[in-house]
Amino acid sequence: MSKVETKLNNMGIYVPDAPAPAANYVPFVISGNLVFISGQVPFVDGELQITGKIGDNATIDDGHAQARICAINLIAQLKVACDGDLDRVKRVVKLGAFVCSADDFTGQPGVVNGASDLMVEAFGEAGRHARFAVGTNALPLGCLVEIDGVFEIA
Amino acid sequence: MSKVETKLNNMGIYVPDAPAPAANYVPFVISGNLVFISGQVPFVDGELQITGKIGDNATIDDGHAQARICAINLIAQLKVACDGDLDRVKRVVKLGAFVCSADDFTGQPGVVNGASDLMVEAFGEAGRHARFAVGTNALPLGCLVEIDGVFEIA
Amino acid sequence: MSKVETKLNNMGIYVPDAPAPAANYVPFVISGNLVFISGQVPFVDGELQITGKIGDNATIDDGHAQARICAINLIAQLKVACDGDLDRVKRVVKLGAFVCSADDFTGQPGVVNGASDLMVEAFGEAGRHARFAVGTNALPLGCLVEIDGVFEIA
Numbered sequence: 100m101s102k103v104e105t106k107l108n109n110m111g112i113y114v115p116d117a118p119a120p121a122a123n124y125v126p127f128v129i130s131g132n133l134v135f136i137s138g139q140v141p142f143v144d145g146e147l148q149i150t151g152k153i154g155d156n157a158t159i160d161d162g163h164a165q166a167r168i169c170a171i172n173l174i175a176q177l178k179v180a181c182d183g184d185l186d187r188v189k190r191v192v193k194l195g196a197f198v199c200s201a202d203d204f205t206g207q208p209g210v211v212n213g214a215s216d217l218m219v220e221a222f223g224e225a226g227r228h229a230r231f232a233v234g235t236n237a238l239p240l241g242c243l244v245e246i247d248g249v250f251e252i253a
Numbered sequence: 254m255s256k257v258e259t260k261l262n263n264m265g266i267y268v269p270d271a272p273a274p275a276a277n278y279v280p281f282v283i284s285g286n287l288v289f290i291s292g293q294v295p296f297v298d299g300e301l302q303i304t305g306k307i308g309d310n311a312t313i314d315d316g317h318a319q320a321r322i323c324a325i326n327l328i329a330q331l332k333v334a335c336d337g338d339l340d341r342v343k344r345v346v347k348l349g350a351f352v353c354s355a356d357d358f359t360g361q362p363g364v365v366n367g368a369s370d371l372m373v374e375a376f377g378e379a380g381r382h383a384r385f386a387v388g389t390n391a392l393p394l395g396c397l398v399e400i401d402g403v404f405e406i407a
Numbered sequence: 408m409s410k411v412e413t414k415l416n417n418m419g420i421y422v423p424d425a426p427a428p429a430a431n432y433v434p435f436v437i438s439g440n441l442v443f444i445s446g447q448v449p450f451v452d453g454e455l456q457i458t459g460k461i462g463d464n465a466t467i468d469d470g471h472a473q474a475r476i477c478a479i480n481l482i483a484q485l486k487v488a489c490d491g492d493l494d495r496v497k498r499v500v501k502l503g504a505f506v507c508s509a510d511d512f513t514g515q516p517g518v519v520n521g522a523s524d525l526m527v528e529a530f531g532e533a534g535r536h537a538r539f540a541v542g543t544n545a546l547p548l549g550c551l552v553e554i555d556g557v558f559e560i561a
Contacts, residue, residue: 122362123369125381128346130287130405133438135347138385150359192436193443195349195503197387200545205458207547208430215431227433231446231555233505234545237308237354237388239361247385251438276516277523279535282500284441284559289501292539304513349503351541391508391542393515401539 103185103221104178110220114185117175118142126176129252133192134180138247140239141168150241154204162198162243166213169196169246173214174221181252190251191218191228197245200234207232214246257339258332261375268339271329272296280330283406287346288334292401294393295322304395308358316352316397320367323350323400327368328375331404344405345372345382351399354388361386368400411493412486415529422493425483426450434484437560441500442488446555448547449476458549462512470506470551474521477504477554481522482529489560498559499526499536505553508542515540522554 104114120126120137127136141147153162173194174185181187196211198204211232218226228248238245258268274280274291281290295301307316327348328339335341350365352358365386372380382402392399412422428434428445435444449455461470481502482493489495504519506512519540526534536556546553 122366123373123381124348124384126383128344128381128383130344130346130403131285131439135383135403137383138387190436190438192438194432195385197385198545202544204545205547205549207545212430219431227431227436229434229436229443229445229555230432231503231505231553232547233446233553234543235388236356236390236544237352237358237361239359239386241359245385245387247383249438249443276520277527277535278502278538280537282498282535282537284498284500284557285439289537289557291537292541349539351539389542390510390544391506391512391515393513393540395513399539399541401537 101184101186107221114178115175117179127180129180132251134177134250134252136173136176136248138245139169139172140242140245141165143168147240147242149243152199152201153210153243154201157243159206159209162210163213165243166211167217169244170214170217173248177250187253188222188250189225189253191222191226192249192251194228194230195247196230196232197235197238199238199243207234255338255340257375266325268332269329271333281334283334286405288331288404288406290327290330290402292399293323293326294396294399295319297322301394301396303397306353306355307364307397308355311397313360313363316364317367319397320365321371323398324368324371327402335406341407342376342404343379343407345376345380346403346405348382348384349401350384350386351389351392353392353397361388409492409494411529422486423483425487435488437488440559442485442558442560444481444484444556446553447477447480448550448553449473451476455548455550457551460507460509461518461551462509465551467514467517470518471521473551474519475525477552478522478525481556485558495561496530496558497533497561499530499534500557500559502536502538503555504538504540505543505546507546507551515542
């Protein structure tokens with residue numbers, strides 16, 4: 100098992116099987132040494148734990164937890180892209196994060212830190228990435244957060 | 254004519270002239286073997302066929318049809334980037350799709366399938382891509398869908 | 408001083424110190440010859456000059472001015488990525504622009520031109536880029552515009 104996944108397991112985080120997309124797109128595309136991963140929603144065993152909007156029915160803590168799950172699902176896809184060996188990850192390059200927000204909610208960065216922190220926990224300095232964090236009025240299936248990513252692998 | 258464009262024509266799809274942007278940006282930039290294409294709105298002969306929001310005045314089928322037109326416009330730009338030869342396209346790498354949504358509309362993936370399916374119809378396996386599909390409360394000129402893309406060419 | 412920065416200074420534009428992000432992400436990541444820069448908000452000396460939504464309390468001119476500041480902040484980060492020498496910039500590849508919009512505001516392209524024009528003023532033909540310009544109902548801290556970018560450097 101890769102050192103990265105061993106570390107995650109020691110933290111109590113288990114990389115799930117990567118869910119397959121339900122349409123004519125794929126979870127990731129490798130071009131050169133970059134992996135482009137599709138927007139991940141916070142599925143746990145194929146289910147959303149919470150739906151709605153942050154600042155309305157959901158709190159910033161809810162969003163933070165859901166962003167963390169998006170990050171775990173990105174890592175699950177990345178593991179497949181690396182043929183199972185997460186130690187091949189050279190850098191988390193960029194995350195693009197969409198936070199389903201009430202019209203007056205402006206705390207998107209704090210929500211997305213749930214994903215950013217997990218990347219650093221998993222990959223150390225190589226986990227520090229560029230990102231955007233923005234609000235939106237509507238996300239697929241009513242999920243709170245959707246995050247896509249670009250990664251550099253060896 | 255490229256095999257890809259011949260196939261599209263046989264499907265009754267004609268690649269339009271690529272519209273020029275109206276400001277200090279360009280339809281695409283090539284960096285290495287990647288083509289970054291600007292967000293395309295569903296113009297047909299410079300006009301939008303429908304405006305509004307899905308889940309409000311527009312249906313998911315409207316959105317699906319508009320997303321398909323965005324994909325055709327991406328291919329129109331890509332054709333220029335390839336000096337007219339779409340057979341130089343090695344891979345549709347990533348689509349970024351924004352769907353103008355009523356606050357309670359959560360079917361963005363089904364809308365964006367209109368674009369994803371067309372890419373696979375045009376390019377086969379090479380057309381299968383990473384993507385994000387998110388909602389937004391407002392798009393340029395009131396269009397229903399805007400999609401940008403990253404492509405790998407030879 | 409680089410020719411690019413001298414030209415900006417002659418236009419009365421001074422590249423500020425690049426602000427550090429407040430969380431586990433970084434202002435930019437370099438992968439190959441591409442620089443991925445995090446979403447920049449229109450801070451001036453760490454403060455937003457205006458908050459709200461365009462089409463509600465803010466005008467398109469407000470948004471245009473704020474987009475221009477986002478572009479200056481992108482250039483500030485790019486300067487650090489280039490070890491201070493903006494003449495190493497080969498191309499502005501792509502901007503991703505989010506405009507905080509009232510539900511019926513559809514003039515996002517005019518707003519984002521504030522950033523696009525500045526890139527061309529700074530870098531000439533190399534400043535012409537691909538972009539998307541979309542609306543959103545909510546941005547961090549209530550800012551009017553957030554823009555991220557991809558740049559090619561030597």
